[in-house]
Every structure is written in C-alpha cells, then in structure tokens.
Amino acid sequence: MKAKYYSSVISRLRAAGVRLTKQRIALGRLLFYGSNQHVTADNLYREASKAGVKVSLATVYNTLHEFTAAGLLREVVIDPFRRYFDTNVSEHQHFFFEDSNELVDIKIGNSVVLRLPSIPAGKTIRCVDVIVRVSG
Numbered sequence: 001m002k003a004k005y006y007s008s009v010i011s012r013l014r015a016a017g018v019r020l021t022k023q024r025i026a027l028g029r030l031l032f033y034g035s036n037q038h039v040t041a042d043n044l045y046r047e048a049s050k051a052g053v054k055v056s057l058a059t060v061y062n063t064l065h066e067f068t069a070a071g072l073l074r075e076v077v078i079d080p081f082r083r084y085f086d087t088n089v090s091e092h093q094h095f096f097f098e099d100s101n102e103l104v105d106i107k108i109g110n111s112v113v114l115r116l117p118s119i120p121a122g123k124t125i126r127c128v129d130v131i132v133r134v135s136g
Contacts, residue, residue, distance in 0.1 A: 009033075016070035026053040027063050031073070036088040038076070038103040039064075044085075076103060078131065093130040106132065 009028045013020060030047055031039065039047075045060045064085045067073045074086040078096055084103045093106040119125060 012072070016067075016072050018066060018070050018072070023053070023055045023059055024063055024066075026051075027055065027060065028067075028072075031067070031085075031087055036086070036105070038084045038086050038094075040082070040084055076129065076131065078103070091127060093128075094132065096131050096133050098133055098135040103131075106130075 006025075006029065009032055010020065010025060012032060013024060013028055018024060027044065027048060030044065030051065030053070031037070041057065041061045041064055044064070045055070045057045048055050048060065064073060064075075068075050068085065071089060072087075074089045076084045076086055076094060078084065082101070086103075086105075088105060092108065095104045095106055096102070097104070116125065116128070
C-alpha cells in the first residue's frame with residue numbers, strides 16, 4: 001500500500017476522533033483500502049495475519065466496535081451469531097446469500113422499503129436496516 005494512502009487512513013481515523021495505535025492504523029489500512037467491503041471480525045483477523053499484522057482477535061473485535069462507534073463502519077447484524085462490518089456507512093440495504101454467507105449491497109434505486117410505519121411522537125428514525133435473505 002502506498003504511503004499516500006497510509007497518511008489518508010491516519011487522517012480519517014483522527015478526523016473521527018479515534019486514538020491512533022499501530023494496530024488500529026494497520027486494521028484501518030486493511031478496511032479502507034480500495035472499494036467498500038463487508039467483513040467479519042474473523043475474516044479481518046485472518047487478513048491481518050496474512051499481512052503480517054500482529055494483533056489478537058479481541059483487538060480486532062474492539063477495533064471494529066470502536067470504528068463503528070466513531071461512524072467509520074456500519075454494523076450489520078444477520079443473526080445473534082453473525083455480524084458484518086460495512087465500510088459503506090451510507091443508508092443502503094443488503095442481500096445476504098445464506099449458502100455462501102456473502103453480504104452484498106443492494107444497488108441504490110432498488111429500495112426494498114416502500115413505506116415506513118408511523119413513528120411514535122418525539123422519536124426520529126436513526127436508520128432502516130433491511131436484509132434480504134437469498135438461498136438456493
């Protein structure tokens with residue numbers, strides 16, 4: 001990865017208020033390099049190990065949750081045992097392919113939710129999560 005990209009990751013983390021550590025910078029480089037992606041903690045841990053990043057699985061989990069709290073990632077909960085972290089934090093929906101455990105963005109303009117229910121007084125919608133499960 002190029003030095004220019006390395007400094008852009010550091011700038012991105014600083015702008016989000018993330019305290020910089022060697023591990024956070026290394027994981028940020030893996031997450032934010034190239035196109036948007038959906039990762040699990042286990043997948044990111046394996047990718048970090050292949051890249052020679054010395055980091056524990058617990059640190060990967062903690063970093064993903066910290067990046068999510070800072071607005072750098074969007075957490076997509078598939079079920080109580082499966083969650084993905086999406087580098088695309090804009091409002092969008094997903095296909096989840098059950099056979100391959102792959103999470104894919106639904107293209108903008110192909111919205112699944114056509115009408116939202118009435119919102120209780122004094123409340124606002126923070127986000128709408130839609131996962132279309134595909135099998136077979």
